[in-house]
Amino acid sequence: MNALPQPSAPLKIVVVGSVAAGTSAAAKARRNTETAQITVYERDHDISYSGCGLPYFVGGEVKDIDELTPRDPAWFKARYDVDVHTGHEVVAVDADARTVTVRDLATDRTFVDTYDELVLATGVHAVVPPIPGVDSTGVFSVRTPSDARAIRAWIEDGESRGRVVRHAVVVGAGYIGLEMTEQLVARGLTVTVVEALDHAMPRLDADMSVRVDGELRKHGVDLRLGAVVVGIASDDGVVTGVAVEGGPPGADHIDAELVIVSVGVRPNTDLAEQAGVLIGPTGAVAVDRRQRTSVEHVWAVGDVAESFHVITGDPVWVPLGSTANKMGRIAGDAMTGGPLEHRGILGTSIVRVFDLGVAQTGFTEDQARAAGYDVEVLHNIKPDRPEYLGGKPLVLKAVADRATGRLLGAQAIGATGADKRIDVLATAITFGADVADLFHLDLAYSPTYATTKDPVHYTGMALTNAIHGQAPLVTPTELDRRRADGELIQVVDVRSAKDRARSAVPDSVHIPLAELRKRSSELDPALPTITYCNKGVTGNAGQNVLRNLGFTDVANLSGGNQSYQARPAASS
Incomplete structure (x- = not known):
């Protein structure tokens, strides 16, 4: 008599990290199979939270932090039969033995757990530059709900401490820095932003980010560009201000009762490196389109992992919650037999600035x-x-x-x-x-x-x-460059006299569009010609008129006078 086949042991999945990517991986794996044993370890006490919403809790636009942390371990257990252990830090990985070493932070007890498949969703470290005084009380980064709670409490409890928070310095003008700036202004604080590069929102081209600079200043923000914080002053360990190099002459000290350090993040690859996985050229974990690392049975998802660019296929690292969710879902599907593959990213993003x-x-x-x-x-x-x-x-x-x-x-x-x-x-x-x-x-x-x-x-x-050469364009930056190189260009302003009186491109000829056909003889058809209006449409109409009259080299100023006046050179 043949022996009955023995049931195989259930797949054991261990996930390290429980924000967007880790919980997404666990949830998708459970949707695909009811037999897997799924365990999530999280060193913090909040899970599946909206990190991008944290500044809005600080500002009070989100009233309760629970709105950003709607799910807890009990919810995941009831909904997905996933065991989520908060306050548990994975301190070591042995990929050969397929084990993780876990520390219970409440008791300091250490234990070893095994896995069949390991998902690293360890996220990022906030970059804290080695500035003297950066460890002063009242200096914060913004990465977790605990950070947001602490910042809001620091502001709201200022009066009870005998030191009201009226002045804030935000170091860094990227996404989080700009969101925090907006929310601190909404709370009535006087805010200074210190950015080492030439413009806020440096992910954009300068001729676009200059418009963000203008919006910040319009709302009373003291924007210090090309400046760096070199020291943080304190009184009895509590922040009182920052020392700055660069920026306006004589403005090397800024009073502050609150400092937000938001100069960027880096992938938290400590466990990945212990596991021996390949780190890609971006500094994040290299993965394939199924989120597999170079080590068998080890997967990486979310901000710790590289993606690839839709256009070029090259590795890129753009830490965004939307991408993290996709990566987690793909890994959870792939390790349980599903077909999903990552299709790359474009780094699409949006931020509200006032x-x-x-x-x-x-x-x-x-x-x-x-x-x-x-x-x-x-x-x-x-x-x-x-x-x-x-x-x-x-x-x-x-x-x-x-x-x-x-x-x-x-x-x-x-x-x-x-x-x-x-x-x-x-x-x-x-x-x-x-x-x-x-x-x-x-x-x-x-x-x-x-x-x-x-x-x-x-x-x-x-x-x-x-x-296709029917209506060539020239950007304001290109016009300035060509003139600086000595090229002789005739620039024709086809706007009304009223519009021209407000502002105009230097050394331009004023011939309103309605007069252009009759007065075209005032122009040299042999010279490169650039037409412009306020925004571009009437300039294009003038361009067509001159081309139809035999002018062979006629371009329209991209974005018209508005773009020209907003170009970076005009803001310096």
Whole structure:
């Protein structure tokens, strides 16, 4: 008589980390199988929280931290039969033995657990620069709910301590730094932002990030660009101010009762390196499209792992919650027999800076040039919907490959509508759209939401015409460069006298569009000519007039006078 087959042991999955990626991996694995034993270890006490929402709790826009941490271990156990152990730090990994060493932080007890599949979702470390005094009380980073609770308590309990928090310094003007700045201003604090680079939001091209600089200053923020904090002053260990190098002369000390250090994050690869996995060129863990590392049975997801760029296929590291969720789901599916694979990212992002949405996807102009592309660049300034229904200006910068016409990237800044347009353009880039395809998109139209010719449509039209030589474009930066190189260019202002009186491109000739046909003899048809208006449309009309009259080298100033006046050189 043959022996009955013995049931195999259930798959044992251990996940290290329980924010976006780790919990997503655990949940997807459970959806695929009821037999797996799934354990999550988390050294903190909050799980599955919205890290991007933390500044809004500090500012009071989110009233209760529980709104950002809606799920706890009991919820995961009841919903997914996943054992989540908070306050438990995985301190070692032995990939050969397939074990992890875990410390219970409450008791300091250490124990060893085994795994069949190990998911590293260890996230990031906040970068804390080695500034003298950075460990003073009242100096914070912003990464976890515990950080947010501590910052809010520090502000709200100031009066009871006998030292009210009125002045804050934010070090770093990236996403978290800008969100914290907005929220601290909303709380009534006087805020100084210290940024080592030339502009806030340095992920954008300078001719777009300069607009973020202006928005910060418009709301009373003391923005110190090209400056670094070199020391933090304290009284009895409590912060009193910061010492700064660079920035305005004589402004080398800033009073502060609160300092937020937000200069960036780095992937937390300590356990990954113990496991012997390959670290990629970005400094994050190298993974394949299934989130597998170079070591068998070890997976990496979320901010600790590399992704790859949709356009080039090159490794990239852009730590965002949306990407982390996808990676976790893919790993949880793959290790339980599913077909999911990662398809790459564009680094699409958006942040609110006071009254503006600031969005980006794909390559910036600088990144595209660095990658070797010959690019066409458009600055498109249009209302997000008709002005008669409250439409407000939306500035959209798009970058395309001249050789193929492929859209490579876009940036959008506006009070409303930046999110919609950047998502449309991210979708177009993901599926390899030619800029000519943008005009043909059947986008939703109603005057309460959009214009009949949407900014996305106009972007496609203008870039197509520029690439095919029908309506060439010149950016403000390129105009300045060509003039600085000694090139003789005639610049024609086709606006009204009223508009010209407000501001104008230097050394330009004023011939309003209505007079251009009759007065074209005042111009030299043999010279390179650039037409411009306020935003670009009337300049394009002037460009067409001159081309039809026999002028052979006529370009339109991208984004018109508004872009020219907002260019980085004008802000310095």
